[in-house]
Amino acid sequence: MRLYLVRHPKPAVPAGHCYGRTDLPAQDADTARVLAALKHQNLPGAMPVYASPLQRSAVLAQQLSTAPTFDARLAEMDFGAWELRHWDDIPRDEIDAWSADLLDYRPGGGENVMQVAVRVAAFLADIQRAGHAEVLVICHAGTMRLLHALAAGGALRDAALRAASTPHQIGYGEVMVLEI
Secondary structure, eight states, rough: EEEEEEEEBSSOTTTTTTOOSSSOOOOOHHHHEEEEEEEETTTOOSSSSSEESHHHHHHHHHHHHHSOOEOOOGSSOOGGGGGOBBBHHHHHSHHHHHHTTTTTGGGGSSOOHHHHHHHHHHHHHHHHTTSSSSEEEOOOHHHHHHHHHHOOOOOOHHHHHHHOOOOOOTTTTOOOEEOO
């Protein structure tokens, strides 16, 4: 199976703020940019489209497909009380605690990486069972890193640690292709 993973357009959030599960809209201009870029990439046209239900992903999915499937397992990590706070306003000891325990610490009391990894792995298993040759998935950088790590194989905990340890370098609207 070939997965085409697309990161959502840039959300309408001030720079330097933590956001994950918060349902932010995408910036209109960036949505138009990403849509135009995707149309020039010659992605296969008749493939199922799955997307995070968060509007920054959902709006793009609706513009690319007449019948996208929204799956909450593709949503970004819930950062709890950290959501929409400037990173500089989050106590350093909390950030250090997360760095010391990437998999099990719950930033802001939200989800931990293992919880996100379990739901993303369940999504991946379900679409593999569906038998699609190609699938377009519109989601978030964290979800994309997890899907990439899961595709590489190994134990769930090891894949989650690889994903959490990978520096975030996925641009808005970037496409990642995985062969599974």
